[in-house]
Amino acid sequence: MGKRTCIVFVSLILVSGRLMEAQHSADAAKQLVVEAVAEAGKRLVKKECSDFFGAGALAALTSAKYRVVSFGQPRFREGKLAVAGAATIRETGMVLINLDGPFVNPKLIAGGVVHRFNSILSPPESPVMLTDPDFRALLLLHELGHLLGKFGPDTAATSRSQHYNKAILKHCF
Numbered sequence: 001m002g003k004r005t006c007i008v009f010v011s012l013i014l015v016s017g018r019l020m021e022a023q024h025s026a027d028a029a030k031q032l033v034v035e036a037v038a039e040a041g042k043r044l045v046k047k048e049c050s051d052f053f054g055a056g057a058l059a060a061l062t063s064a065k066y067r068v069v070s071f072g073q074p075r076f077r078e079g080k081l082a083v084a085g086a087a088t089i090r091e092t093g094m095v096l097i098n099l100d101g102p103f104v105n106p107k108l109i110a111g112g113v114v115h116r117f118n119s120i121l122s123p124p125e126s127p128v129m130l131t132d133p134d135f136r137a138l139l140l141l142h143e144l145g146h147l148l149g150k151f152g153p154d155t156a157a158t159s160r161s162q163h164y165n166k167a168i169l170k171h172c173f
């Protein structure tokens with residue numbers, strides 16, 4: 001199957017007594033996608049970013065079909081909390097975004113504790129924290145890499161996924 005699921009690891013744990021803001025509704029999540037596509041598009045205007053992804057990147061970004069669906073809450077994986085951020089089905093030009101993942105809520109509760117997720121890097125790499133809009137744009141650009149076939153499968157390869165994120169950070173941010 002061509003589905004590539006991108007897993008996101010916790011990079012920093014914030015212990016907080018406050019309750020997380022209410023879960024975003026599916027409609028609000030769709031609006032976040034619209035904003036993130038626009039933000040990712042702005043990144044692609046930058047020549048270095050556009051050269052990195054290659055010709056047709058902006059068209060692929062804007063013509064992709066985006067769906068926000070639940071594919072699960074954070075779970076332990078390789079001894080660390082992880083959650084699926086998004087998945088791309090290249091054959092159908094479809095990007096699936098996890099309604100229960102960090103694209104929608106970069107701060108998630110797991111085991112009663114608030115965790116801040118970002119997909120950029122996790123230990124032993126130094127964490128890189130982005131603003132929520134930048135984080136969402138990076139996540140879509142990562143999926144764009146899969147959509148274009150520039151990025152290979154990385155569902156079971158955290159280091160490869162992070163290598164892609166580092167390259168996007170370098171060229172597009």
Ligand SMILES: [Zn+2]
Nearest residue numbers: 005006154161
């Ligand atoms: Zn990936």
